[in-house]
Amino acid sequence: MEASRQTSPPDSISQDVNPVFFQQLRDLDIPEEAAKQALLHTGNVSAEEAAMYYFNKLENEEADGDLMYKMVFVVNMDLAMGVGKIAAQVGHAAVGLYQALQDKNSWREMAWKWDHSGAKKIVVQGTSVAHLLELQAQAMSLNLPTYLVQDAGLTQVASGSRTVLAVMGEEDIVNNVTGSLKLL
Structure with a gap:
């Protein structure tokens, strides 16, 4: 019996990132890398969870005076x-x-x-x-x-x-x- 192997999707989205959630984050004008990181950080649970992480992180960075x-x-x-x-x-x-x-x-x-x-x-x-x-x-x-x-x-x-x-x-x-x- 031969084991099946998953291959990476043809587009540039990492296989670890849910493409539906990723697109929902992009529709919110969240930058591509930030959207990927938010999804990975939250375990791809949902776009809402990743968006909350992203926006809370931004608020915390602004409050802390973090620089770019x-x-x-x-x-x-x-x-x-x-x-x-x-x-x-x-x-x-x-x-x-x-x-x-x-x-x-x-x-x-x-x-x-x-x-x-x-x-x-x-x-x-x-x-x-x-x-x-x-x-x-x-x-x-x-x-x-x-x-x-x-x-x-x-x-x-x-x-x-x-x-x-x-x-x-x-x-x-x-x-x-x-x-x-x-x-x-």
Whole structure:
């Protein structure tokens, strides 16, 4: 007797999330990631339960004065990397920065808040390595965690090339560093 195996649904909704409840939350203008998290947190009991969790969480965050956080990736456009190379380098930057966030208690707390508020990520264009270094210095002067990727040089760019700068922090402060840069 052969055991049947369930496969993931073809759409982007996780198999752990009830798609009917998910759509009901989206109809309430709850952001996609927040809707998924609310359903997972409440065990997919109902859209009402997940919505209550989401709105209570928002009220609690506003009452606590919690801030919104984001992670920004500044790509060195001077290197003329291909799309796949850029994606890989942004991945390296995300992992590197997330690991760096584990070094300090305040940064770990920031990572947790960022993760539980939708894990906002933005990719923007930097002009050169000098530009990335200038942005990194500015971010560090504002006590923002950063991570600068240096490529191993196995494919499209020379070894040691600085490809992507990752910066994370309170959205308003990060915007002081990267807010004027064009989206990639």
